[in-house]
Amino acid sequence: MLSIVEIDYGTPKSPSETLVELNIDGRSIRVPEGTSVMRAAAQAGIAIPKLCATDMLEAFGSCRLCLVEIEGRKGYPASCTTPVTDGMKVSTQTPKLAEIRRGVMELYISDHPLDCLTCPANGHCELQDMAGVVGLREVRYGYDGANHVHAKQQDGSANPLFVAKDESNPYFAFDPSKCIVCSRCVRACEEVQGTFALTIQNRGFDSKVAASQDNRFLDSECVSCGACVQACPTATLSEKSLIDKGQAEHSVVTTCAYCGVGCSFRAEMKGQDIVRMVPNKDGHANHGHSCVKGRFAIGYASHPDRITTPMIRSKISDPWQVVSWKQAIAHVASEFKRLQSTYGKQAVGGITSSRCTNEETYLVQKLVRAGFGNNNVDTCARVCHSPTGYGLKSTIGESAGTQDFDSIESTDVVLVIGANPTDAHPVFGSQMKRRLRQGAKLIVIDPRRIDLVRTPHVEAKFHLKIRPGTNVAMLNSLAHVIVTEGLVAEAFVANRCEPEAFAKWRAFVAQDKYSPEAMAEVTGVPADQVRGAARLYATGGNAAIYYGLGVTEHAQGSTAVMGIANLAMATGNIGREGVGVNPLRGQNNVQGSCDMGSFPHEFTAYRHVSDDAVRHSFEEAWGVTLLAEPGLRIPNMFEAALDGSFKGLYIEGEDIAQSDPDTQHVTAALTSMECIVVQDLFLNETAKFAHVFLPGSSFLEKDGTFTNAERRVSRVRKVMEPKGGYADWEVTQLLAQAMGYPMHYTHASEIMDEIARLTPTFQGISFAKLDELGSVQWPCNEEHPLGTPVMHVDEFVRGKGRFMLTEYVPTTEKVNAEHPLILTTGRILSQYNVGAQTRRTANVMWHDEDRLEIHPHDAEERGIANDDWVGITSRSGETVLRALISERMQPGVVYTTFHFPGSGANVITTDNSDWATNCPEYKVTAVQVTRVTQPSEWQRRYRAFSETQEGLLAPSVKPA
C-alpha cells in the first residue's frame, strides 16, 4: 500500500529537458519528452484509472484500465505505455472507455473477495477506489466457478487454485486470495530492490505470485525490503502492523536511524503510535526505497528493555538506585567536579556517537570543550571512518565523499573495495545493482565473495580476492599499471594537481616492486586480473570508487584512503557526475558526528583547535577560553584510565564495551574509572560498568538532523514524546548547566543556527531551509545556497590535489604456527552494528547468532563440520562460535559478524591501529580455530557478569 499522503503519478518521471505540448480532455499541458500520457494527465490533476501502474515502476500495460482515446489513432491505447507527442489530443473519459473499464473491473472483482469492510486495505485500496471510479454496479459472473478466493469449492472439496495466507515473514502477510496479479510486487522486487525473489508462476487464470520456488516468504530469497508491500494496490501484501492497527491518520517525514544511506521515511501515525514506516518517494537519498531495518525494525524503540528513569550507584557491584533527573544530573556534576579537582582538569571527557543527531553531537563536544574545559571528546567514528577524514583531507582537502548517490546513474565502471553494499548499505546497494544491470562494469576488491560479485543479472568483471591487510599493496599495483601503461589522465593531473607531489608519486608507484606480478605473492591475486581491473578503471569511462570499513579498519587505513584518492586523481575520475571517491559510512550520522567537531583535535568542519582565528570565533561565541591543544582519543582515554589519570567519562549513544577492540582491555579501563555516565536507550554492555544511567531518546522522540554518506543533511522529526522525559540534547544541556556552564536552547533548531553561524560549510543550513528543500548537501552557503551534490568541480577544496606516497607496510598481525588463520569481520543485512536495536526486533529471525564462516578446506583440516562449536583464539583472547562452512571464504581466512555481545568478536581483536588516526585494525586478526565443546572462559565470565548486572536493576525498571 502506498503512503497515505503521496500522489502516485503512475509512471516514473522523465529526465528529459525537452518539453512537449499536448492536449488532455481539452486542457493544454506541457511535460518533458518521454513522459507517459498517464503521468502527463496526473501532473495536470487528471486521474486516469489504473491498477498495474505505479510511479516507482516502469509501465507494464497489463490491467487495461488506463485505456484512453487519442485523436487520429486506432483503438484504445494504454496511457501508461504511451509516451506523449507534440500536439497529441487525448480523451480520458468517453462512453466507450467507461464501458471497457467497467468490463475490466467486473472481471477483476469476479475473482476477488468482497470483504472490504474488514479488509486491512479498507480506506486506501486501489482496487476498491477503481471499482468506485468506474461505477461498477454488478458482477454478472458470480463467484461459484473457478476462483482464487474460497478455500473450498461449491461441492465442499478443496479449491486447487486457493492458496492460504503466508504469514511467515514477521513484518508482512501475503494473502493470495486478494491478489489481482498486477505483478507490481514482482516488478518492485526486480526493478527497485534487484533481488528477483518474486515471480508470476503458471499461465492464464492459474497465474499467481510466488516467492522463489513457491517457498514461504521467509524461506525464499526475499530480503524483506518491503518494496512489494509498498507496491501492492490491494491488501494482498500488507504490513502486519497495519493489519493490527488500521489506517494511519497522519504522516511525518523523518530520517532513518540505521546506516549511512540516511533514507527518508514517512512515519505513518495514529496519535503517537507508529502504524508503519513508508520510505519517502521524495527522499533524495532513497527515492522511495528502504531495507528490512529502516522500514520494519523499529520495534526496539518501544521495547520493554528500554530504561526510562535515571539511575545511579557508587560502585558497579551496587544495585542501581532509581533517582529523579534532578538528582542524577546533580550527582554527575558533583562527581565530575570532584574528579577534576582531585585528578586535574584533564581527568574527565566525553564520547559521542554517530547514532546521535548533529545537534546532540555538537552539544556534547561543546560541553566537553567549554564546560569541562578540556578537549577530551571523541566519537565512534574513531573506530570506523577516522582514516577517511585524514586520508581525504590530505589529498583532496575535504574529509567527505565527493558525490551524491545519484551520481552512480552516470557511472560506467564501479569499483567497490572493502564494502558490502547489499548488506550494509542496502538501499544504495539496490541503486548500484540497477546501474550494473543497465551495463556499468563492476570491479570488486574483497577477501570474500560478497553477494555483489554475482547476483541476479549482475556479475563482477573482476573480483580481486585479496588477502586481508593488503589493500595498500593492491592499490599501489593498480596505480603501477596506470602509470606504467600510460593510462594517466595527464591533462587533468597537470591542471588540477601539485606537480612535485605527482612526480614523486609517479616514480614511487612505478617501482618494479609494485608491479602486479611482484605483488601477486602479497595480495594473492593473479597479476593479469590486476592489470585488467586497472585498465578497466582507467579507461572504461566514468569510474567511481565506493569503499567502506574494509579499507579504513586497518593498520594502514589512512594510507589506503590516500591510495584511493590517488587513483581517482591520476585517472581524472573526480570533480564531475558519475565519478569520485565515495566512502560508505557505517552509521546514519558518521559524517555528521565528524563534521560537528567531535574529534579531540578539531572544531566543526575539520578545523584544528590550534587555528587561532577559528578558536577565537568559538571563544567569542561560547564566552570561554578554549584549549589550543588536542585532547585524548578514545583509545588514549582507555590508556589514561589504566594509568589512573582519566577518571570520568560521559558517553552518549555509544557502546564501547561491545564495539571497541580488545574487549578485556576496554573493560579493564572502564573498571578503573570512578564515574562512568551512560546515556542510552538500554542497559548496554558499557552501562554494566557505569555509575550513572541517563535515559536516552530514540530518533522518533526528538528533533534534529542527520548527515548521511553524501554529506546530505536531513531532518529528524519528533513523532512522539521522549519516553525518558527529555531529548538527548536537553540532557546534555542540563548537565552543562549543573557543571556551571550556561546553555539555554529551547529547540534543536537553535543549536543548528549556532552551528551555521560558526561553520562556513554549514552557513546556509537551517531547519527552515531543510523544511523547504527536504534535504541539502553541505557545503551550503552563499556560494552554494542549494548545497553541493558534487565537490571539487573546478578545483580541489585544498586548491591543487596532492598525491601522497603510500608505501605498503605489512601489518604486524601476521599468521604463524600458533595463529595460522586471519579473522576478518563485517555486518549482515538484517542486523546492525552492536545489535542493540536490531536484536530487539524480529530481525533475529534472519540472524540470531554470530557464526564463524570458514572455508571447507580449513574446516576439514580441523575436523570441523557445519554447526560445530569452534574456539577462536588470538593473542588478545578467545571466544566460541558455531561454524558455518562457506565457499565465500578463501582458504586461510575466517569471518564473523559482531552483532551479539555474547559472541565476543572483540575479545579476539587486538590493539593494533591505523598509524594516523588510531582506528582499530578490526579487519585483520591472526587466529587459530579448533573444535570445542563449551563456551570460552571469557564467555562464561561475561554471562555471569551480565546476569549479575541485570539483577542489580531495581524491579521497577526490569523488563517484564
Add this chain to the structure above:
Amino acid sequence: MRIERLVTMANDIATYFTTEPDHAAAVMSVRDHLKRYWDPAMRRQIKAHLAQGGEGLMPLAREAIAELEAPPA
C-alpha cells in the same frame, strides 16, 4: 600511559613518513603529526622516554620527538 603503546604509535607514524625522500620533510611531518594529534601529556611522556634513552623508538621517530613541542603540565 603504557610507554610501549606510545612507542608503537610513534613508530607507526614514523614508518609512514619513512618513504618521504626528503629527510628533513619526513622529520617535520612526524613531528607535526604528533603535535597535531597527540594530547600534550602523551607528548611529554614520549619526550621523557626519549630523554631516558628512548628504547624501542625508530631513528626517524627519535629525530621528530627530540624537538617536539610539549607544553608543561
